[in-house]
Amino acid sequence: MQPLRLGLARGWVTWRSVNTTREGLANTIIWNALPLVFLLIFRNATIPGTDISVGVSLLPGMLAMLVVFSVMGTAYYLAAEREDGTLLRAKAVPRGTAAYVVGLLTVAVLDVAAAVAIVLVPGLFIVPGVPLGDAGMWLGLVGYILLGLMACVPLGVLIGSVVRSPRVIGGLGFFGITGLAAISGLFYPIAVLWDWVQWVVQILPLYWLGLGMRSVFLPAEAAALESGGTWNTPLTIGILAAWAVIGFVLGPVLLRRMARRESGAAVAERRRQALQRV
Amino acid sequence: MATTPAGPAIRVGDLRMNYGRHEVLRGVDLEIRRGEVVALLGPNGAGKTTTIEILEGFRTRSAGEVEVLGEDPEHGDERWRAELGVVLQSWRDHATWRVRELLAHLGAYYAPYATASHPRPHPVDDLIATVGLTASANTRVGALSGGQRRRLDVAIGIVGRPSLLFLDEPTAGFDPHARREFHELVHRLVDDDATTVLLTTHDLAEAEILADRILILAGGRIVADGTADALARQVAGRAEVRWRIGEEKFVRPTDDATAFVRDLLTGPDGAGVVDLEVRRTSLEDTYLEMIRRHEHGDAAAAALEPAVAS
Known part of the structure; x- marks a missing residue:
């Protein structure tokens, strides 16, 4: 129990301490508030041929994207904290590594919770037609966010254990996820894309998380716009769960292998390299 | 406790370490008694840090016998880990945390290993006062000066009241004043708790001031072993x-x-x-x-x- 308790504590303190710096707070608010601009622009538009608001069709995709950014966030934290010695510090105290991992997951969850709150709370006022009174909507929303986190955060641990440079993760991760979001059916039906793109996109979790989120927010008749004309909920849950299984099995293996090799000399060497680049 | 208080704190026999075909350690032998303060001297690349990291259990040796507090560091459990304090060379971690927050958090890991005769961790505010950071207790770690940061590292190294403390080049980059304050700090700690200390340094004066005994590591072997006086007398x-x-x-x-x-x-x-x-x-x-x-x-x-x- 001790690593769990200390891990939750370190996750909370880390998250709070980052978001009480000016830079950290600005990052959290600016990046997460960006989607609100699009919601404001499209607030009165409707999807042609239907009376479904464009805003309410974009909102689930944006939430899915914010959840999937936790892959990059988690990988980035892990690589950066490996570089600055946080991971080694954890290794130096009894049962520190277990608590470190709990802390890492806690920060990822808090980041996503903050991002979702920043978009969702104003979004509900901006966008008409969200079924606010429907308990099923809230249940589905929370359920898909949790499933998305389970699919994405271990994936971030896996990537952060393999890729050494936080700068590479930050750069490629941002453009990668943004690019992927553009072709994952979040903002228009993927049926307009080439078949092979559809295939690739439908292997990855973002498409399915977006589909799941839309099934929560949009009325039943909107399913007609999806591939196959249904929400395909069982397959959505199945594929997200499969990603979670992959991450939960491989993530700890790679993390343990990486952490075992961590030493002061390795930290010093990376510091030297990082300073040379500046 | 798994450790046997009667045995030496550290016993190393024919320790070897290769990185590929490059031999860093070629048969290091050393023994450090409990309560002793020993300085490991040597030029860059002599293997000081490698030696210390093997003893800390952070690095897997190529060959040789190593016993730290009665255990092989490669198989040391968490109870063994709780007996060690580690101050490594370059740490920039937890930059957004506040000094007191970080020290209290890291101290909490040691609480389960406390006994009636050996309470753990150190009371945080006392420890902050000991390392002279009371005025900075609510400062973010990233905003500390180099010397303050190093004193915090030392405080973290001893927060669990270790019986064995490793200090890897603790005063690198210090100005003379900070260095002197640091030496006083180490003296105080060692006197209070009878902690065994193994430190590496480039600075001979520092080794002379702090250590009961000096080991010189060169060419992957210990080439000299004795008090500062004895070493000087060997060539006197x-x-x-x-x-x-x-x-x-x-x-x-x-x-x-x-x-x-x-x-x-x-x-x-x-x-x-x-x-x-x-x-x-x-x-x-x-x-x-x-x-x-x-x-x-x-x-x-x-x-x-x-x-x-x-």
Whole structure:
């Protein structure tokens, strides 16, 4: 129990301490508030041929994207904290590594919770037609966010254990996820894309998380716009769960292998390299 | 406790470490008693950090026997880990945390290992006062100066009241004032808790001030082992006599400076000798000589004949 308790504590303190710096707070608010601009622009538009608001069709995709950014966030934290010695510090105290991992997951969850709150709370006022009174909507929303986190955060641990440079993760991760979001059916039906793109996109979790989120927010008749004309909920849950299984099995293996090799000399060497680049 | 308080804190036999075909450690033997403060000296790349990291359990050795607090560091459990304090070379972690917050958090990991006779962790505010950071207790770690940061590292290293503390170049980058304060801090800690300390340093004066015993690591082996006085005495037989006759300067090494000077002054040129100076070989000379030999690829000679300086 001790690593769990200390891990939750370190996750909370880390998250709070980052978001009480000016830079950290600005990052959290600016990046997460960006989607609100699009919601404001499209607030009165409707999807042609239907009376479904464009805003309410974009909102689930944006939430899915914010959840999937936790892959990059988690990988980035892990690589950066490996570089600055946080991971080694954890290794130096009894049962520190277990608590470190709990802390890492806690920060990822808090980041996503903050991002979702920043978009969702104003979004509900901006966008008409969200079924606010429907308990099923809230249940589905929370359920898909949790499933998305389970699919994405271990994936971030896996990537952060393999890729050494936080700068590479930050750069490629941002453009990668943004690019992927553009072709994952979040903002228009993927049926307009080439078949092979559809295939690739439908292997990855973002498409399915977006589909799941839309099934929560949009009325039943909107399913007609999806591939196959249904929400395909069982397959959505199945594929997200499969990603979670992959991450939960491989993530700890790679993390343990990486952490075992961590030493002061390795930290010093990376510091030297990082300073040379500046 | 899994450890046997009677045995030495550290026992190392024929420790070897290779990185690929590069041999960093070629058979290190050392033993450190409980409560002893030992300095490990050596040039860059001699393997000081590698040695310390093997002892800390952060690195897997290639060969040899290693026992730290009665356990092999590669198989040390969490209880064993709780007995160690580690201060590594470059740490920039937890930059957004506040000093007190971080120290309290890291101290909490040691609480389950407390006993009636050995309470853990240190009370945080006392410890902050001990390392002189009371005024900075609510400062973010990233905003500390280099010296303050290092003192925090030391505080973190001892927050769990370790019985064995590793300090890897603790004062690198310190100004003389910060260095002196740091030395006082280590003295205080060692006196209070009878902690065993193994530190590495480049600084001979520091080794002399802090350590009961000095080990010199060169060419992957321990080439000298003794108190600062003993090491200096090993070469004290060798002294250097300098003098001048007219405009001509003379320098002669000798084993017996007194006899040499007597002969010099009573000899034929004795009347013309001015500016006579006898210099004992210092610890620094000993050290530099050993390192010089090592760098000339003569590590074996350095190891076998530490007492002879040319």
